[in-house]
Amino acid sequence: MGATGTDRPNYITPAGLAALRAEYEALFAGERPRLVETVSWAAGNGDRSENGDYLYGKKRLREIDRRLGWLSKRMKAARVIDPTATVDRGRVWFGATVTIADENDNERVVTLVGDDETDAGSGRIGWHAPIARALRGAAVGDLRRVDLPAGERAYEVVAIAYPTA
Structure with missing residues (x-):
């Protein structure tokens, strides 16, 4: 496995873990809900194949969901060392x-x-x-x-x- 694999401990400082948590919360409770609202609004506007808000929103949602998954794994594997x-x-x-x-x-x-x-x-x-x-x-x-x-x-x-x- 690579450097981000689970083959070795994910040592992290308390401040580093707090930064991961803050990014997770900002995406999960902030940007993602706003984007879901925009995508829902854009989906209701008819033809989705030429709807920039819809297409960009869906792409960005996939990026956010991937990042949330990665952050979640890294926080679970974290071994905080002060x-x-x-x-x-x-x-x-x-x-x-x-x-x-x-x-x-x-x-x-x-x-x-x-x-x-x-x-x-x-x-x-x-x-x-x-x-x-x-x-x-x-x-x-x-x-x-x-x-x-x-x-x-x-x-x-x-x-x-x-x-x-």
């Missing part, structure tokens, strides 16, 4: 914000989050991403090698931080 409760803060574990430096001393800050919470632009990388797998369990000063599409890279762990309660 990074503020991490005991061993001297090593890189789920929820850690890690400063790493490459061979040229270029520093980068990444936070290890659930795969459903990733946002590369803000440095939030998924728990199962190659760099996150390489950093797991590392302490400050450790050197870790990562196989990336561009080739192998080595990173030194410069700092480790966890959110506080």
Whole structure:
């Protein structure tokens, strides 16, 4: 199975689960009922084959229903881990914000989050991403090698931080 399969735990932060729930609620209680109303209205207007509101509405309903199904599965499979409760803060574990430096001393800050919470632009990388797998369990000063599409890279762990309660 792939990265979104159920072959491994779906670790997620409390904030990440809240974001999934908020999206589910917005679709289920907000957009979907409004769209059903529009489709019903458009269906009553006669010829459906050339009715843009009807055709677009039905297509969007299918998209929403697929997304709701996916969100539901991800929330059911979620294992919430609160990074503020991490005991061993001297090593890189789920929820850690890690400063790493490459061979040229270029520093980068990444936070290890659930795969459903990733946002590369803000440095939030998924728990199962190659760099996150390489950093797991590392302490400050450790050197870790990562196989990336561009080739192998080595990173030194410069700092480790966890959110506080």
